[in-house]
Amino acid sequence: EEVNAGSITIGDRDVTHLPPKDRDIAMVFQNYALYPHMTVADNMGFALKMANTPKAERQKRVQEAAALLGLEEFLNRKPKALSGGQRQRVAMGRAIVRQPQVFLMDEPLSNLDAKLRVSTRTQIAALQSRLGVTTVYVTHDQVEAMTMGDRVAVMKDGVLQQVDSPLSLYDNPKNVFVAGFIGSPAMNLIDGKVTEGGVQVGDFVVPVERETLANASGEDTLTVGIRPESFELSDGDGFGLDVAVVEELGADAYLYGTQAGLHEDEKLTAQQIVARISTRTPPQRGETVRLSIKPGMVHVFSKENGDRLN
Incomplete structure (x- = not known):
């Protein structure tokens, strides 16, 4: 694609109009793209050979990368003799030996x-x-992004939604898309009517600050977001949940269900709610439980444009 505005810099170097070969970027793809007739060592050193790097320097870099990746014993093998994971490491080694500014x-x-x-x-x-x-690092797997990234850029339909640290993305999603994408299980996103003091969901009013409600600019329906771990079992008031599935994980459990009080035919199309409960004796399937929400753990989004309001 052509750059139609702005500039692209790597460090302090402007690469906006440089041809790809001069940008000093090494790439690793889903497809390993290894030459089947070459050994691992030759595959890793091929780009250096094409760049007329002296043979001694080439061998030195290949040996260093192989040691780093645990590939020393495979240097004389062909790609067909390697496992998928080993081939991927060879592809990474091929990038590493170039000593680029960016991977x-x-x-x-x-x-x-x-x-x-x-x-x-x-x-x-x-x-x-x-x-x-x-x-x-480009990925569709949000777990990879969260566990590997120092900063994560979330995109939708080619538009940048938010750039932040993994924890900030999780705790302070900018909009409904980021909120629903980051986290496993995903955040519960529930629509409700604006009422005095909060948002009405079934027979329960999710408490929302007046300032947040004022930011809604006259919207009568808002989306509240609640992480599964932000729920707690309650003996009194709370959000009613008809439990359909219980996943016991030992120290805690996931409850899957629908809003309490719905008819059976309504439950088929109702939104599923997920709650993570810290207990070794969770409720059973078919029970109705009350869930309270931990203070300060409610996210509020505009129903019209999906933007965060609090």
């Missing part, structure tokens, strides 16, 4: 199975920390 990794783990993704994810994070090279 660009485009979904590098998407071809790996779930277990290998977790282990490789931690390896990449540790590697980036050791190398100290700025890394732009």
